Amino acid sequence: MELTDCQLLVTGGAGLVGSELTRQLVPDNDVVVVDDLSNGLQDSIPDDATLLQGDLTLQATVDEVITADIDAVFHCAAADKYVNSDDPRKQFETNVGMTHSVLERMDEVGVDNIAFTSSSTVYGEAPRPTPEDYAPLEPISNYGAAKLSEESLLSVYAHSHDVTVWNFRFANVLGPRFGAGVVPDFVEKLDDNPDVLTILGNGRQEKSFMAVEECADAIRHVVEHASGAATMHTYNLGTRTTTSVDRIADIVADEMGLDPAYEYTGGDRGWTGDVPKMRLSIEKLAALGWEPTLSSDDAVRRIAGQLVDRLETN
The missing domain is CATH 3.90.25.10 (UDP-galactose 4-epimerase, domain 1)
Structure with missing residues:
Protein backbone atom coordinates (compact mmCIF):
# COMPACT_ATOMS: atom_id res chain seq x y z
CA MET A 1 0.00 0.00 0.00
CA GLU A 2 1.44 3.36 -1.00
CA LEU A 3 1.16 5.80 1.91
CA THR A 4 0.66 8.91 -0.20
CA ASP A 5 -2.52 10.98 -0.55
CA CYS A 6 -4.38 8.63 1.79
CA GLN A 7 -7.07 9.19 4.39
CA LEU A 8 -5.60 7.55 7.49
CA LEU A 9 -6.87 7.00 11.02
CA VAL A 10 -4.39 6.56 13.87
CA THR A 11 -5.99 5.27 17.06
CA GLY A 12 -4.00 6.14 20.17
CA GLY A 13 -2.24 8.79 18.11
CA ALA A 14 -1.25 10.80 21.20
CA GLY A 15 0.71 7.88 22.62
CA LEU A 16 4.38 7.05 22.23
CA VAL A 17 4.26 5.03 19.01
CA GLY A 18 1.06 6.54 17.66
CA SER A 19 2.27 10.12 17.86
CA GLU A 20 5.58 9.35 16.16
CA LEU A 21 3.78 7.37 13.46
CA THR A 22 1.42 10.30 12.95
CA ARG A 23 4.38 12.67 12.67
CA GLN A 24 5.87 10.54 9.90
CA LEU A 25 2.57 10.11 8.04
CA VAL A 26 1.24 13.69 7.98
CA PRO A 27 3.57 15.15 5.34
CA ASP A 28 2.03 12.99 2.60
CA ASN A 29 -1.42 12.06 3.93
CA ASP A 30 -4.57 13.36 5.60
CA VAL A 31 -4.30 11.92 9.13
CA VAL A 32 -6.99 11.84 11.81
CA VAL A 33 -6.01 10.91 15.36
CA VAL A 34 -8.49 9.50 17.85
CA ASP A 35 -7.36 9.41 21.48
CA ASP A 36 -9.06 9.87 24.83
CA LEU A 37 -5.79 11.36 26.20
CA SER A 38 -5.82 9.01 29.21
CA ASN A 39 -2.32 7.77 28.34
CA GLY A 40 -1.34 10.15 25.54
CA LEU A 41 -0.27 13.78 25.40
CA GLN A 42 -2.07 16.23 23.14
CA ASP A 43 1.16 18.17 22.64
CA SER A 44 2.64 15.07 20.98
CA ILE A 45 0.20 15.27 18.07
CA PRO A 46 1.53 17.20 15.04
CA ASP A 47 -0.36 20.36 14.10
CA ASP A 48 -1.11 18.97 10.64
CA ALA A 49 -3.13 16.06 12.07
CA THR A 50 -6.77 16.33 13.11
CA LEU A 51 -7.50 15.27 16.70
CA LEU A 52 -10.83 13.73 17.62
CA GLN A 53 -10.82 13.28 21.37
CA GLY A 54 -12.88 10.20 22.14
CA ASP A 55 -13.04 6.84 23.86
CA LEU A 56 -12.89 3.85 21.51
CA THR A 57 -14.51 1.63 24.12
CA LEU A 58 -17.72 3.52 23.25
CA GLN A 59 -19.48 2.36 20.10
CA ALA A 60 -20.53 5.92 19.24
CA THR A 61 -16.88 6.97 19.04
CA VAL A 62 -15.97 3.97 16.87
CA ASP A 63 -18.86 4.77 14.51
CA GLU A 64 -17.83 8.44 14.31
CA VAL A 65 -14.17 7.94 13.46
CA ILE A 66 -14.27 4.88 11.17
CA THR A 67 -16.02 5.91 7.97
CA ALA A 68 -16.04 4.64 4.40
CA ASP A 69 -13.54 7.26 3.21
CA ILE A 70 -10.74 5.89 5.44
CA ASP A 71 -8.03 4.08 3.44
CA ALA A 72 -6.33 2.44 6.43
CA VAL A 73 -6.47 2.27 10.21
CA PHE A 74 -3.28 2.29 12.27
CA HIS A 75 -4.54 0.76 15.51
CA CYS A 76 -2.18 1.80 18.32
CA ALA A 77 -4.79 2.46 21.01
CA ALA A 78 -4.82 0.51 24.25
CA ALA A 79 -6.88 1.36 27.31
CA ASP A 80 -4.11 0.15 29.64
CA LYS A 81 -0.62 -0.06 28.12
CA TYR A 82 1.19 -1.37 31.17
CA VAL A 83 2.49 -4.93 30.90
CA ASN A 84 2.04 -5.32 34.67
CA SER A 85 -1.54 -4.07 35.07
CA ASP A 86 -3.26 -3.30 38.35
CA ASP A 87 -6.52 -4.62 36.86
CA PRO A 88 -5.62 -7.45 34.45
CA ARG A 89 -9.19 -8.59 33.79
CA LYS A 90 -10.32 -5.10 32.80
CA GLN A 91 -7.17 -4.64 30.70
CA PHE A 92 -7.86 -7.85 28.78
CA GLU A 93 -11.59 -7.34 28.24
CA THR A 94 -11.30 -3.65 27.35
CA ASN A 95 -8.52 -3.97 24.80
CA VAL A 96 -9.81 -7.11 23.11
CA GLY A 97 -13.31 -5.63 23.00
CA MET A 98 -12.03 -2.36 21.55
CA THR A 99 -10.13 -4.13 18.76
CA HIS A 100 -13.19 -6.26 17.99
CA SER A 101 -15.34 -3.13 17.74
CA VAL A 102 -12.83 -1.48 15.38
CA LEU A 103 -12.80 -4.54 13.12
CA GLU A 104 -16.58 -4.88 13.10
CA ARG A 105 -16.97 -1.23 12.14
CA MET A 106 -14.34 -1.52 9.41
CA ASP A 107 -16.24 -4.47 7.97
CA GLU A 108 -19.53 -2.56 8.17
CA VAL A 109 -18.31 0.46 6.18
CA GLY A 110 -15.85 -1.32 3.86
CA VAL A 111 -12.45 -0.26 5.24
CA ASP A 112 -10.10 -3.13 4.42
CA ASN A 113 -6.60 -2.15 5.66
CA ILE A 114 -5.37 -2.19 9.25
CA ALA A 115 -1.93 -2.02 10.90
CA PHE A 116 -1.86 -3.28 14.48
CA THR A 117 0.70 -2.68 17.22
CA SER A 118 1.08 -6.03 18.96
CA SER A 119 3.95 -7.09 21.24
CA SER A 120 6.81 -9.53 21.70
CA THR A 121 4.95 -10.67 24.83
CA VAL A 122 2.80 -12.99 22.69
CA TYR A 123 5.80 -15.36 22.46
CA GLY A 124 6.22 -15.87 26.20
CA GLU A 125 9.58 -17.37 27.16
CA ALA A 126 10.67 -18.49 23.69
CA PRO A 127 14.09 -19.44 22.26
CA ARG A 128 16.12 -16.46 21.03
CA PRO A 129 16.20 -14.92 18.50
CA THR A 130 12.48 -15.62 18.13
CA PRO A 131 11.07 -15.77 14.56
CA GLU A 132 7.52 -14.85 13.61
CA ASP A 133 6.60 -18.48 12.90
CA TYR A 134 7.67 -19.73 16.34
CA ALA A 135 5.09 -22.02 17.94
CA PRO A 136 3.39 -22.60 20.25
CA LEU A 137 2.63 -19.04 21.33
CA GLU A 138 2.36 -19.21 25.12
CA PRO A 139 2.32 -15.72 26.70
CA ILE A 140 3.05 -15.57 30.43
CA SER A 141 1.46 -12.16 31.07
CA ASN A 142 -2.13 -10.97 30.85
CA TYR A 143 -0.93 -8.24 28.48
CA GLY A 144 0.58 -10.85 26.15
CA ALA A 145 -2.60 -12.92 26.30
CA ALA A 146 -4.67 -9.87 25.32
CA LYS A 147 -2.38 -9.04 22.40
CA LEU A 148 -2.51 -12.64 21.19
CA SER A 149 -6.31 -12.60 21.40
CA GLU A 150 -6.38 -9.39 19.37
CA GLU A 151 -4.09 -11.00 16.80
CA SER A 152 -6.54 -13.91 16.57
CA LEU A 153 -9.39 -11.52 15.77
CA LEU A 154 -7.26 -9.83 13.13
CA SER A 155 -6.57 -13.23 11.60
CA VAL A 156 -10.31 -13.92 11.37
CA TYR A 157 -10.90 -10.66 9.53
CA ALA A 158 -7.91 -11.22 7.24
CA HIS A 159 -8.99 -14.70 6.20
CA SER A 160 -12.78 -14.40 6.33
CA HIS A 161 -13.57 -10.71 5.72
CA ASP A 162 -11.02 -9.72 3.03
CA VAL A 163 -9.09 -7.36 5.31
CA THR A 164 -5.36 -6.77 4.80
CA VAL A 165 -3.57 -6.82 8.16
CA TRP A 166 -0.07 -5.70 9.05
CA ASN A 167 0.65 -7.09 12.51
CA PHE A 168 3.72 -5.79 14.37
CA ARG A 169 5.32 -7.56 17.32
CA PHE A 170 7.49 -4.99 19.08
CA ALA A 171 10.61 -5.17 21.11
CA ASN A 172 10.76 -2.58 23.94
CA VAL A 173 10.15 0.80 22.28
CA LEU A 174 11.82 3.91 23.70
CA GLY A 175 10.96 7.54 23.16
CA PHE A 209 15.32 -1.90 22.89
CA MET A 210 14.29 0.12 19.83
CA ALA A 211 14.01 3.88 19.31
CA VAL A 212 10.44 4.99 18.57
CA GLU A 213 11.51 6.85 15.43
CA GLU A 214 12.89 3.64 13.97
CA CYS A 215 9.85 1.65 15.09
CA ALA A 216 7.49 4.01 13.23
CA ASP A 217 9.74 4.05 10.16
CA ALA A 218 9.74 0.24 10.09
CA ILE A 219 5.93 0.17 10.33
CA ARG A 220 5.63 2.50 7.33
CA HIS A 221 8.16 0.46 5.36
CA VAL A 222 6.33 -2.82 5.95
CA VAL A 223 2.91 -1.36 5.09
CA GLU A 224 4.32 -0.01 1.83
CA HIS A 225 6.34 -3.10 0.85
CA ALA A 226 4.67 -6.23 2.26
CA SER A 227 2.58 -7.39 -0.71
CA GLY A 228 -0.61 -9.40 -0.82
CA ALA A 229 -4.12 -8.13 -0.18
CA ALA A 230 -6.63 -9.75 2.20
CA THR A 231 -3.99 -11.53 4.21
CA MET A 232 -2.14 -11.18 7.51
CA HIS A 233 1.44 -9.90 7.40
CA THR A 234 3.19 -10.44 10.75
CA TYR A 235 6.57 -8.81 11.37
CA ASN A 236 8.88 -8.54 14.37
CA LEU A 237 10.27 -5.06 14.98
CA GLY A 238 13.44 -4.78 17.04
CA THR A 239 17.22 -4.75 16.91
CA ARG A 279 15.44 -10.93 21.42
CA LEU A 280 13.37 -11.08 18.26
CA SER A 281 14.54 -12.35 14.91
CA ILE A 282 14.30 -9.52 12.37
CA GLU A 283 15.40 -11.56 9.36
CA LYS A 284 11.95 -11.27 7.78
CA LEU A 285 12.04 -7.49 8.20
CA ALA A 286 15.57 -7.31 6.78
CA ALA A 287 14.51 -9.38 3.77
CA LEU A 288 11.89 -6.71 3.07
CA GLY A 289 14.67 -4.10 2.95
CA TRP A 290 14.62 -2.48 6.40
CA GLU A 291 17.33 -2.59 9.09
CA PRO A 292 17.66 -0.58 12.32
CA THR A 293 20.47 1.96 12.41
Missing part, protein backbone atom coordinates in the same frame (compact mmCIF):
# COMPACT_ATOMS: atom_id res chain seq x y z
CA PRO A 176 11.76 11.00 24.56
CA ARG A 177 8.86 11.24 26.99
CA PHE A 178 8.34 10.20 30.59
CA GLY A 179 6.02 7.31 31.38
CA ALA A 180 6.19 3.55 31.73
CA GLY A 181 9.47 1.80 30.97
CA VAL A 182 12.80 1.11 32.55
CA VAL A 183 14.72 4.10 31.13
CA PRO A 184 12.34 6.87 32.32
CA ASP A 185 11.90 4.93 35.57
CA PHE A 186 15.65 5.02 36.22
CA VAL A 187 15.95 8.70 35.25
CA GLU A 188 13.15 9.65 37.64
CA LYS A 189 14.50 7.49 40.47
CA LEU A 190 17.99 8.95 40.18
CA ASP A 191 16.60 12.46 39.95
CA ASP A 192 14.86 11.81 43.29
CA ASN A 193 17.83 10.00 44.89
CA PRO A 194 21.17 10.24 43.06
CA ASP A 195 22.94 7.95 45.55
CA VAL A 196 20.95 4.70 45.34
CA LEU A 197 19.04 3.09 42.46
CA THR A 198 16.54 0.32 43.17
CA ILE A 199 16.43 -2.24 40.33
CA LEU A 200 13.59 -4.73 39.96
CA GLY A 201 14.77 -8.34 39.81
CA ASN A 202 18.48 -9.17 39.70
CA GLY A 203 19.53 -6.71 36.97
CA ARG A 204 20.47 -9.50 34.57
CA GLN A 205 17.23 -9.35 32.59
CA GLU A 206 18.24 -8.73 28.98
CA LYS A 207 16.05 -7.44 26.17
CA SER A 208 16.05 -5.64 22.85
CA ARG A 240 19.77 -7.51 16.53
CA THR A 241 21.24 -6.70 19.95
CA THR A 242 20.08 -6.68 23.57
CA THR A 243 20.79 -4.62 26.67
CA SER A 244 20.71 -5.83 30.27
CA VAL A 245 18.93 -3.91 33.02
CA ASP A 246 22.28 -3.37 34.77
CA ARG A 247 23.69 -1.95 31.53
CA ILE A 248 20.70 0.42 31.25
CA ALA A 249 21.39 1.58 34.80
CA ASP A 250 25.03 2.23 33.89
CA ILE A 251 24.07 4.21 30.79
CA VAL A 252 21.47 6.33 32.61
CA ALA A 253 23.85 7.02 35.50
CA ASP A 254 26.58 8.00 33.03
CA GLU A 255 24.24 10.37 31.16
CA MET A 256 23.29 11.98 34.48
CA GLY A 257 26.91 12.21 35.68
CA LEU A 258 26.19 10.00 38.69
CA ASP A 259 27.74 6.96 40.35
CA PRO A 260 24.92 5.43 42.42
CA ALA A 261 24.91 2.18 44.38
CA TYR A 262 22.52 -0.45 43.03
CA GLU A 263 20.08 -2.37 45.19
CA TYR A 264 17.95 -5.23 43.88
CA THR A 265 14.49 -6.54 44.70
CA GLY A 266 15.70 -10.06 43.80
CA GLY A 267 14.57 -12.88 41.53
CA ASP A 268 15.20 -13.45 37.83
CA ARG A 269 12.42 -11.10 36.65
CA GLY A 270 11.04 -7.71 37.57
CA TRP A 271 7.41 -8.73 38.12
CA THR A 272 5.01 -11.61 37.59
CA GLY A 273 4.71 -12.14 33.85
CA ASP A 274 8.00 -10.42 33.02
CA VAL A 275 9.98 -12.25 30.31
CA PRO A 276 13.58 -11.98 31.57
CA LYS A 277 15.29 -12.63 28.21
CA MET A 278 13.95 -11.39 24.88
CA LEU A 294 20.71 2.04 16.22
CA SER A 295 21.80 -0.87 18.39
CA SER A 296 19.85 -1.60 21.56
CA ASP A 297 22.55 0.15 23.65
CA ASP A 298 22.53 3.14 21.27
CA ALA A 299 18.75 3.46 21.55
CA VAL A 300 18.93 3.38 25.35
CA ARG A 301 21.69 6.01 25.47
CA ARG A 302 19.96 8.28 23.00
CA ILE A 303 16.66 8.27 24.87
CA ALA A 304 18.34 8.54 28.28
CA GLY A 305 20.20 11.61 27.05
CA GLN A 306 16.99 13.20 25.76
CA LEU A 307 15.19 12.56 29.04
CA VAL A 308 18.07 14.00 31.05
CA ASP A 309 18.14 17.08 28.81
CA ARG A 310 14.42 17.53 29.40
CA LEU A 311 14.91 17.32 33.17
CA GLU A 312 17.62 19.94 33.06
CA THR A 313 15.55 22.38 31.00
CA ASN A 314 12.40 22.10 33.15
Whole structure:
Protein backbone atom coordinates (compact mmCIF):
# COMPACT_ATOMS: atom_id res chain seq x y z
CA MET A 1 0.00 0.00 0.00
CA GLU A 2 1.44 3.36 -1.00
CA LEU A 3 1.16 5.80 1.91
CA THR A 4 0.66 8.91 -0.20
CA ASP A 5 -2.52 10.98 -0.55
CA CYS A 6 -4.38 8.63 1.79
CA GLN A 7 -7.07 9.19 4.39
CA LEU A 8 -5.60 7.55 7.49
CA LEU A 9 -6.87 7.00 11.02
CA VAL A 10 -4.39 6.56 13.87
CA THR A 11 -5.99 5.27 17.06
CA GLY A 12 -4.00 6.14 20.17
CA GLY A 13 -2.24 8.79 18.11
CA ALA A 14 -1.25 10.80 21.20
CA GLY A 15 0.71 7.88 22.62
CA LEU A 16 4.38 7.05 22.23
CA VAL A 17 4.26 5.03 19.01
CA GLY A 18 1.06 6.54 17.66
CA SER A 19 2.27 10.12 17.86
CA GLU A 20 5.58 9.35 16.16
CA LEU A 21 3.78 7.37 13.46
CA THR A 22 1.42 10.30 12.95
CA ARG A 23 4.38 12.67 12.67
CA GLN A 24 5.87 10.54 9.90
CA LEU A 25 2.57 10.11 8.04
CA VAL A 26 1.24 13.69 7.98
CA PRO A 27 3.57 15.15 5.34
CA ASP A 28 2.03 12.99 2.60
CA ASN A 29 -1.42 12.06 3.93
CA ASP A 30 -4.57 13.36 5.60
CA VAL A 31 -4.30 11.92 9.13
CA VAL A 32 -6.99 11.84 11.81
CA VAL A 33 -6.01 10.91 15.36
CA VAL A 34 -8.49 9.50 17.85
CA ASP A 35 -7.36 9.41 21.48
CA ASP A 36 -9.06 9.87 24.83
CA LEU A 37 -5.79 11.36 26.20
CA SER A 38 -5.82 9.01 29.21
CA ASN A 39 -2.32 7.77 28.34
CA GLY A 40 -1.34 10.15 25.54
CA LEU A 41 -0.27 13.78 25.40
CA GLN A 42 -2.07 16.23 23.14
CA ASP A 43 1.16 18.17 22.64
CA SER A 44 2.64 15.07 20.98
CA ILE A 45 0.20 15.27 18.07
CA PRO A 46 1.53 17.20 15.04
CA ASP A 47 -0.36 20.36 14.10
CA ASP A 48 -1.11 18.97 10.64
CA ALA A 49 -3.13 16.06 12.07
CA THR A 50 -6.77 16.33 13.11
CA LEU A 51 -7.50 15.27 16.70
CA LEU A 52 -10.83 13.73 17.62
CA GLN A 53 -10.82 13.28 21.37
CA GLY A 54 -12.88 10.20 22.14
CA ASP A 55 -13.04 6.84 23.86
CA LEU A 56 -12.89 3.85 21.51
CA THR A 57 -14.51 1.63 24.12
CA LEU A 58 -17.72 3.52 23.25
CA GLN A 59 -19.48 2.36 20.10
CA ALA A 60 -20.53 5.92 19.24
CA THR A 61 -16.88 6.97 19.04
CA VAL A 62 -15.97 3.97 16.87
CA ASP A 63 -18.86 4.77 14.51
CA GLU A 64 -17.83 8.44 14.31
CA VAL A 65 -14.17 7.94 13.46
CA ILE A 66 -14.27 4.88 11.17
CA THR A 67 -16.02 5.91 7.97
CA ALA A 68 -16.04 4.64 4.40
CA ASP A 69 -13.54 7.26 3.21
CA ILE A 70 -10.74 5.89 5.44
CA ASP A 71 -8.03 4.08 3.44
CA ALA A 72 -6.33 2.44 6.43
CA VAL A 73 -6.47 2.27 10.21
CA PHE A 74 -3.28 2.29 12.27
CA HIS A 75 -4.54 0.76 15.51
CA CYS A 76 -2.18 1.80 18.32
CA ALA A 77 -4.79 2.46 21.01
CA ALA A 78 -4.82 0.51 24.25
CA ALA A 79 -6.88 1.36 27.31
CA ASP A 80 -4.11 0.15 29.64
CA LYS A 81 -0.62 -0.06 28.12
CA TYR A 82 1.19 -1.37 31.17
CA VAL A 83 2.49 -4.93 30.90
CA ASN A 84 2.04 -5.32 34.67
CA SER A 85 -1.54 -4.07 35.07
CA ASP A 86 -3.26 -3.30 38.35
CA ASP A 87 -6.52 -4.62 36.86
CA PRO A 88 -5.62 -7.45 34.45
CA ARG A 89 -9.19 -8.59 33.79
CA LYS A 90 -10.32 -5.10 32.80
CA GLN A 91 -7.17 -4.64 30.70
CA PHE A 92 -7.86 -7.85 28.78
CA GLU A 93 -11.59 -7.34 28.24
CA THR A 94 -11.30 -3.65 27.35
CA ASN A 95 -8.52 -3.97 24.80
CA VAL A 96 -9.81 -7.11 23.11
CA GLY A 97 -13.31 -5.63 23.00
CA MET A 98 -12.03 -2.36 21.55
CA THR A 99 -10.13 -4.13 18.76
CA HIS A 100 -13.19 -6.26 17.99
CA SER A 101 -15.34 -3.13 17.74
CA VAL A 102 -12.83 -1.48 15.38
CA LEU A 103 -12.80 -4.54 13.12
CA GLU A 104 -16.58 -4.88 13.10
CA ARG A 105 -16.97 -1.23 12.14
CA MET A 106 -14.34 -1.52 9.41
CA ASP A 107 -16.24 -4.47 7.97
CA GLU A 108 -19.53 -2.56 8.17
CA VAL A 109 -18.31 0.46 6.18
CA GLY A 110 -15.85 -1.32 3.86
CA VAL A 111 -12.45 -0.26 5.24
CA ASP A 112 -10.10 -3.13 4.42
CA ASN A 113 -6.60 -2.15 5.66
CA ILE A 114 -5.37 -2.19 9.25
CA ALA A 115 -1.93 -2.02 10.90
CA PHE A 116 -1.86 -3.28 14.48
CA THR A 117 0.70 -2.68 17.22
CA SER A 118 1.08 -6.03 18.96
CA SER A 119 3.95 -7.09 21.24
CA SER A 120 6.81 -9.53 21.70
CA THR A 121 4.95 -10.67 24.83
CA VAL A 122 2.80 -12.99 22.69
CA TYR A 123 5.80 -15.36 22.46
CA GLY A 124 6.22 -15.87 26.20
CA GLU A 125 9.58 -17.37 27.16
CA ALA A 126 10.67 -18.49 23.69
CA PRO A 127 14.09 -19.44 22.26
CA ARG A 128 16.12 -16.46 21.03
CA PRO A 129 16.20 -14.92 18.50
CA THR A 130 12.48 -15.62 18.13
CA PRO A 131 11.07 -15.77 14.56
CA GLU A 132 7.52 -14.85 13.61
CA ASP A 133 6.60 -18.48 12.90
CA TYR A 134 7.67 -19.73 16.34
CA ALA A 135 5.09 -22.02 17.94
CA PRO A 136 3.39 -22.60 20.25
CA LEU A 137 2.63 -19.04 21.33
CA GLU A 138 2.36 -19.21 25.12
CA PRO A 139 2.32 -15.72 26.70
CA ILE A 140 3.05 -15.57 30.43
CA SER A 141 1.46 -12.16 31.07
CA ASN A 142 -2.13 -10.97 30.85
CA TYR A 143 -0.93 -8.24 28.48
CA GLY A 144 0.58 -10.85 26.15
CA ALA A 145 -2.60 -12.92 26.30
CA ALA A 146 -4.67 -9.87 25.32
CA LYS A 147 -2.38 -9.04 22.40
CA LEU A 148 -2.51 -12.64 21.19
CA SER A 149 -6.31 -12.60 21.40
CA GLU A 150 -6.38 -9.39 19.37
CA GLU A 151 -4.09 -11.00 16.80
CA SER A 152 -6.54 -13.91 16.57
CA LEU A 153 -9.39 -11.52 15.77
CA LEU A 154 -7.26 -9.83 13.13
CA SER A 155 -6.57 -13.23 11.60
CA VAL A 156 -10.31 -13.92 11.37
CA TYR A 157 -10.90 -10.66 9.53
CA ALA A 158 -7.91 -11.22 7.24
CA HIS A 159 -8.99 -14.70 6.20
CA SER A 160 -12.78 -14.40 6.33
CA HIS A 161 -13.57 -10.71 5.72
CA ASP A 162 -11.02 -9.72 3.03
CA VAL A 163 -9.09 -7.36 5.31
CA THR A 164 -5.36 -6.77 4.80
CA VAL A 165 -3.57 -6.82 8.16
CA TRP A 166 -0.07 -5.70 9.05
CA ASN A 167 0.65 -7.09 12.51
CA PHE A 168 3.72 -5.79 14.37
CA ARG A 169 5.32 -7.56 17.32
CA PHE A 170 7.49 -4.99 19.08
CA ALA A 171 10.61 -5.17 21.11
CA ASN A 172 10.76 -2.58 23.94
CA VAL A 173 10.15 0.80 22.28
CA LEU A 174 11.82 3.91 23.70
CA GLY A 175 10.96 7.54 23.16
CA PRO A 176 11.76 11.00 24.56
CA ARG A 177 8.86 11.24 26.99
CA PHE A 178 8.34 10.20 30.59
CA GLY A 179 6.02 7.31 31.38
CA ALA A 180 6.19 3.55 31.73
CA GLY A 181 9.47 1.80 30.97
CA VAL A 182 12.80 1.11 32.55
CA VAL A 183 14.72 4.10 31.13
CA PRO A 184 12.34 6.87 32.32
CA ASP A 185 11.90 4.93 35.57
CA PHE A 186 15.65 5.02 36.22
CA VAL A 187 15.95 8.70 35.25
CA GLU A 188 13.15 9.65 37.64
CA LYS A 189 14.50 7.49 40.47
CA LEU A 190 17.99 8.95 40.18
CA ASP A 191 16.60 12.46 39.95
CA ASP A 192 14.86 11.81 43.29
CA ASN A 193 17.83 10.00 44.89
CA PRO A 194 21.17 10.24 43.06
CA ASP A 195 22.94 7.95 45.55
CA VAL A 196 20.95 4.70 45.34
CA LEU A 197 19.04 3.09 42.46
CA THR A 198 16.54 0.32 43.17
CA ILE A 199 16.43 -2.24 40.33
CA LEU A 200 13.59 -4.73 39.96
CA GLY A 201 14.77 -8.34 39.81
CA ASN A 202 18.48 -9.17 39.70
CA GLY A 203 19.53 -6.71 36.97
CA ARG A 204 20.47 -9.50 34.57
CA GLN A 205 17.23 -9.35 32.59
CA GLU A 206 18.24 -8.73 28.98
CA LYS A 207 16.05 -7.44 26.17
CA SER A 208 16.05 -5.64 22.85
CA PHE A 209 15.32 -1.90 22.89
CA MET A 210 14.29 0.12 19.83
CA ALA A 211 14.01 3.88 19.31
CA VAL A 212 10.44 4.99 18.57
CA GLU A 213 11.51 6.85 15.43
CA GLU A 214 12.89 3.64 13.97
CA CYS A 215 9.85 1.65 15.09
CA ALA A 216 7.49 4.01 13.23
CA ASP A 217 9.74 4.05 10.16
CA ALA A 218 9.74 0.24 10.09
CA ILE A 219 5.93 0.17 10.33
CA ARG A 220 5.63 2.50 7.33
CA HIS A 221 8.16 0.46 5.36
CA VAL A 222 6.33 -2.82 5.95
CA VAL A 223 2.91 -1.36 5.09
CA GLU A 224 4.32 -0.01 1.83
CA HIS A 225 6.34 -3.10 0.85
CA ALA A 226 4.67 -6.23 2.26
CA SER A 227 2.58 -7.39 -0.71
CA GLY A 228 -0.61 -9.40 -0.82
CA ALA A 229 -4.12 -8.13 -0.18
CA ALA A 230 -6.63 -9.75 2.20
CA THR A 231 -3.99 -11.53 4.21
CA MET A 232 -2.14 -11.18 7.51
CA HIS A 233 1.44 -9.90 7.40
CA THR A 234 3.19 -10.44 10.75
CA TYR A 235 6.57 -8.81 11.37
CA ASN A 236 8.88 -8.54 14.37
CA LEU A 237 10.27 -5.06 14.98
CA GLY A 238 13.44 -4.78 17.04
CA THR A 239 17.22 -4.75 16.91
CA ARG A 240 19.77 -7.51 16.53
CA THR A 241 21.24 -6.70 19.95
CA THR A 242 20.08 -6.68 23.57
CA THR A 243 20.79 -4.62 26.67
CA SER A 244 20.71 -5.83 30.27
CA VAL A 245 18.93 -3.91 33.02
CA ASP A 246 22.28 -3.37 34.77
CA ARG A 247 23.69 -1.95 31.53
CA ILE A 248 20.70 0.42 31.25
CA ALA A 249 21.39 1.58 34.80
CA ASP A 250 25.03 2.23 33.89
CA ILE A 251 24.07 4.21 30.79
CA VAL A 252 21.47 6.33 32.61
CA ALA A 253 23.85 7.02 35.50
CA ASP A 254 26.58 8.00 33.03
CA GLU A 255 24.24 10.37 31.16
CA MET A 256 23.29 11.98 34.48
CA GLY A 257 26.91 12.21 35.68
CA LEU A 258 26.19 10.00 38.69
CA ASP A 259 27.74 6.96 40.35
CA PRO A 260 24.92 5.43 42.42
CA ALA A 261 24.91 2.18 44.38
CA TYR A 262 22.52 -0.45 43.03
CA GLU A 263 20.08 -2.37 45.19
CA TYR A 264 17.95 -5.23 43.88
CA THR A 265 14.49 -6.54 44.70
CA GLY A 266 15.70 -10.06 43.80
CA GLY A 267 14.57 -12.88 41.53
CA ASP A 268 15.20 -13.45 37.83
CA ARG A 269 12.42 -11.10 36.65
CA GLY A 270 11.04 -7.71 37.57
CA TRP A 271 7.41 -8.73 38.12
CA THR A 272 5.01 -11.61 37.59
CA GLY A 273 4.71 -12.14 33.85
CA ASP A 274 8.00 -10.42 33.02
CA VAL A 275 9.98 -12.25 30.31
CA PRO A 276 13.58 -11.98 31.57
CA LYS A 277 15.29 -12.63 28.21
CA MET A 278 13.95 -11.39 24.88
CA ARG A 279 15.44 -10.93 21.42
CA LEU A 280 13.37 -11.08 18.26
CA SER A 281 14.54 -12.35 14.91
CA ILE A 282 14.30 -9.52 12.37
CA GLU A 283 15.40 -11.56 9.36
CA LYS A 284 11.95 -11.27 7.78
CA LEU A 285 12.04 -7.49 8.20
CA ALA A 286 15.57 -7.31 6.78
CA ALA A 287 14.51 -9.38 3.77
CA LEU A 288 11.89 -6.71 3.07
CA GLY A 289 14.67 -4.10 2.95
CA TRP A 290 14.62 -2.48 6.40
CA GLU A 291 17.33 -2.59 9.09
CA PRO A 292 17.66 -0.58 12.32
CA THR A 293 20.47 1.96 12.41
CA LEU A 294 20.71 2.04 16.22
CA SER A 295 21.80 -0.87 18.39
CA SER A 296 19.85 -1.60 21.56
CA ASP A 297 22.55 0.15 23.65
CA ASP A 298 22.53 3.14 21.27
CA ALA A 299 18.75 3.46 21.55
CA VAL A 300 18.93 3.38 25.35
CA ARG A 301 21.69 6.01 25.47
CA ARG A 302 19.96 8.28 23.00
CA ILE A 303 16.66 8.27 24.87
CA ALA A 304 18.34 8.54 28.28
CA GLY A 305 20.20 11.61 27.05
CA GLN A 306 16.99 13.20 25.76
CA LEU A 307 15.19 12.56 29.04
CA VAL A 308 18.07 14.00 31.05
CA ASP A 309 18.14 17.08 28.81
CA ARG A 310 14.42 17.53 29.40
CA LEU A 311 14.91 17.32 33.17
CA GLU A 312 17.62 19.94 33.06
CA THR A 313 15.55 22.38 31.00
CA ASN A 314 12.40 22.10 33.15
